[in-house]
Amino acid sequence: xxxxxxxxxxxxSPAPSAVPLATLDGGADFSTPASSPLPLGEGPGEGEPPxxxxxxxxxxxxxxxxxxxxxxxxxGLDTLFTTARTRYVFRDTPVEEGTLRQLYELLRxxxxxxxxxxxxxxxxRSSYAKDRLRPYLSVGNLKxxxxxxxxxxxxxxxxxxxxxxxxxxxxxxAWYAADEALAQETAFRNGTLQGAYLLMAARAVGLDCGPMxxxxxxxxxxxxxxxxxxxxxxxxxxGHGDGxxxxxxxxxxxxxxxxxxx
Numbered sequence: 296x297x298x299x300x301x302x303x304x305x306x307x308s309p310a311p312s313a314v315p316l317a318t319l320d321g322g323a324d325f326s327t328p329a330s331s332p333l334p335l336g337e338g339p340g341e342g343e344p345p346x347x348x349x350x351x352x353x354x355x356x357x358x359x360x361x362x363x364x365x366x367x368x369x370x371g372l373d374t375l376f377t378t379a380r381t382r383y384v385f386r387d388t389p390v391e392e393g394t395l396r397q398l399y400e401l402l403r404x405x406x407x408x409x410x411x412x413x414x415x416x417x418x419x420r421s422s423y424a425k426d427r428l429r430p431y432l433s434v435g436n437l438k439x440x441x442x443x444x445x446x447x448x449x450x451x452x453x454x455x456x457x458x459x460x461x462x463x464x465x466x467x468x469a470w471y472a473a474d475e476a477l478a479q480e481t482a483f484r485n486g487t488l489q490g491a492y493l494l495m496a497a498r499a500v501g502l503d504c505g506p507m508x509x510x511x512x513x514x515x516x517x518x519x520x521x522x523x524x525x526x527x528x529x530x531x532x533x534g535h536g537d538g539x540x541x542x543x544x545x546x547x548x549x550x551x552x553x554x555x556x557x
Contacts, residue, residue: 375498380544382503382536383439390420390443390502390534398496405492410461413454413482414489415525417447418533427518433509442505442532447515448493449525450486452479486528493531503536 373379395418403412419425425440428447432440439445455471455478471478490506497504507530515527 375495379498380503380536380541381505382534382541383442383505383507383532384537384540385442385503385532385534386537388443388535392420394500394502395444398493398500398502401496401499402489402492405489407485407488408481409458409467411454411458411467411481411485412461412489413450414486414493415449415451415523416493417449417519417525419445419447428510428515431511431514431518436507436509436530439505439507439530439532443534444532446493446531446533447519447527448486448490448529448531449516449520449527450482451523451525452482453524454478454482482526483528490528490531497531497533501535502533505532506530507532 367375369377399416407413419428420443425445428445429437429440455468458467458471471481494504494506510527510530512527516525520527
């Protein structure tokens with residue numbers, strides 16, 4: 296058509312940008328537009344706020360990348376394994392509560408089945424507490440009472456009551472609440488696993504340790520765990536070992552004796 300050209304159509308206004316996504320742990324509102332409403336009197340109608348902008352539903356937040364695992368250097372391997380030794384004779388250097396808390400903060404991060412975390416720990420620091428344990432130890436383990444701390448590694452048979460908090464999004468509690476045998480098997484296996492994490496965490500924070508059985512579990516449970524209903528598994532003496540009384544390391548099985556590759 297001839298005549299005066301029509302003026303170009305105005306470009307559409309850009310849509311408001313969305314708030315950057317955050318992880319679910321941050322508790323961010325994923326649907327809130329980044330732009331703020333205009334002050335009253337400056338919107339489309341006199342004295343009225345603008346209509347809220349429509350945005351697409353926010354996508355599910357991506358999983359955070361897992362940091363690359365790096366192997367320990369030789370001093371780190373020495374601390375945990377190579378030169379670390381089982382200790383039952385200790386110096387009288389005290390172990391502070393802060394060190395025990397640091398130890399637990401490390402060991403609790405180790406994996407368990409469905410994050411069930413059934414292990415429970417009783418740390419005996421006072422002479423009174425250790426004297427309560429004394430009658431239930433075998434004669435060979437009495438020497439361990441000289442350690443600054445004796446840890447009773449136990450597990451909670453009702454660990455599954457915490458699963459709604461520890462394993463959200465799945466009804467894991469129902470798996471165990473209806474099957475006592477499965478619950479007890481899971482509690483003992485994973486509680487023992489967490490007890491092993493305690494040994495590694497203790498060495499990592501600069502403590503020596505001496506794990507041991509050789510005690511009356513039932514009587515220890517009656518003495519220490521009636522209120523909680525926990526069940527003892529094994530003991531760990533914790534402190535700073537006396538290297539002057541350290542015997543030679545006992546032999547271990549070789550790879551070819553203990554391992555198979557299929």
